[in-house]
Amino acid sequence: MRNMEQRALELQNKLENKNATIGVVGLGYVGLPLAVEKAKAGFKVIGFDVQKEKVDKVNAGENYIGDVIPADLEQLVKSRQLTATADYSFIKDVDAVAICVPTPLDIYKQPNMNYVKSSAQAVADHITPGTLVVLESTTYPGTTEELIKPILEEKGFKIGIDIFLAYSPERVDPGNKDFNTKNTPKVVGGVTESCTKIAATMYRTVLDGDVHEVSSPAVAEMEKLLENTFRNINIALANEMAILCNKMEIDVWEVIDAAATKPYGFMPFYPGPGLGGHCIPIDPWYLTWKAREYNYHTKLIETAGEINDSMPDFIVQRCMEVLNEQGKALKGSKVIVMGVAYKKDIDDYRESPVLPILQKLTQFGADWVAVDPYIPHFKLDGHTVQSAELTSDLLEEAELVLIATNHSIFDYTMVVESNVSVLDTRNIDLKKKESNYYKI
Known part of the structure; x- marks a missing residue:
């Protein structure tokens, strides 16, 4: 059998010369952009996904991810530089494979590793010697060596x-x-030095950003959680400041802008209706779960999570207060909720804090309607809800407008010119009369 140096050298040369075929398992928000960039760099790329709908769309050149340029995808598919399949037996044809599948939490805020396990098993069933496997899914420290490595070793691979x-x-x-x-710079940590070197080579041939090598997969796994936990905790601080400033009748946005004038020791984070997306609200809980194995309680992380999770309650309470100043109750009031996506100018509403806000508005008997040009319909409590169009007639019917997502496409001038009261969670600063414009 050829020795380690021979296999490593052959793969290294294939990657450097872009003669390698690269597989990407999972064609979602992470996997499809990665597959497109690898194909644009000159590699032949095969995308794998269990969802036939995604496979069919990719093979038809139809884009469904905002960060992918549709013309790029169409051209790559047309030239056969990028193909997609639900048949994992084609793993045998790749020289390197990246696993980019979801790692959600279960109802107990514990990592659900089923997607990673099944993907790793599918790769192990069909992989051939001399192949690079890289896990990209955000996860707890130890996943690569404690979960992926044994699955590959069970097949006899060293x-x-x-x-x-x-x-x-x-x-x-x-x-x-x-x-x-x-x-964007990339961090890479391999099980061995040769693993790190080969993985780093692959990314350097594809990306413009720096590739930073670390000593182990666990370091790379932990640094990712540090990134997102850092944001989670600082957003929680901003949210707690917003709640306190509201009680003290101080403008929290002005406070943050003033603090941001300091050229060192301060980085501005901003409050909002809560956290959304597949990363910031979820990833810190991987670390909390893993810490229990070492008999350690991550108090700060959990407190930050509780603060951020409570923001939808605070927003609905503010809705009640605004309506109360008008002598109205939330029950029966027409509330226009502007934005369903978890952040501006995207069509992603995964873990969006707007969803629990809508649920609570329903519980309190509000007559609400959601408006989001990026999301024509969405799921709420198992039902499909259609987004409405923001019109002057709709504004005339409403008692309150809640700005939950600050999409650039929204016609804020029309909102300003209406007589409806506005609760702004994103500091749009509409310059409305003080009598009917409120911030969190």
Whole structure:
């Protein structure tokens, strides 16, 4: 059998010369942009997904991810540089494969690793010697070596000799105009030195951003959680400041702007209706769960999660207060909720804090309607809800407008010119009369 150095050198050369075929398992918000960038870099790419609808759309050149340029996808598919399949037996044809599948939480806020396990098993069933496997899904420290590595070893592969295994966390910020998959720096940690080197080579041939090598997969897994926990905790601080400033009748946005003038020791974070997306509200709980194994209680992380999770309650309470000033009750009042997506200018409403706000408005008997040009319909409590169009007639019917997501496409001038009261959770600053314009 060829030795480790021979296999590693062959794969290294294939990647450097872009003669390798690369597989991407999971064609969602992370996987499809990664597959497109690898194909644009000159690699032949095969995308794998269990959802036939996604496979069919990719093979038809139909884009469904905001961060992918439709013309790029169409051209890559047309030239056969990128193909997709639900048949995992084609794993045998790839030289490197990235696993980019969801890692959700269960109802007890514990990691659900079923997607990762099933993907790793499918890869192990069909992989051939001399292949690189990289896990990109955000997860708890130890996943690569405690979960993926044994699955591959059960098939008789020796890591670092027959198969090369590494972890490189995804860094995707939907809607970010400055940083995307192509130019965002990458962190890579392999099980062995050769694993790290080969994985880093693959990313350096594809990305413009720096590739930072670390000593192990666990370091790379932990740093990803640190990134998102940092944001979670600082947003929680901003949210708690917003609640306190509201009680003290101080404008929290003005406070943050003033603090941000300090050129060192302060980074501005802003309050809002709560956290959304598949990362910030979820990832810190992986660390909390893993910490229990070491008999450690992550008090700060859990407190931050509780503060952020409570923001929808605070927003609905503010709705009640605004209506109460008009001598009206929330029950029976027409409330226009502007935005369903969890952040501006995207069509993603995963874990959106707007959903629990809508649920609570329903519980209190409000007659609400949601408006979001990016999301024509969405699921709430198992039912499909259609988004409405923001019109002057709709505004005339309403007692309150709740700005939950600050989409650039919204006609804020029309809102300003109406007589409806506005509760702004995003600091749009509509310059309305003080009598009917409120911030959180």
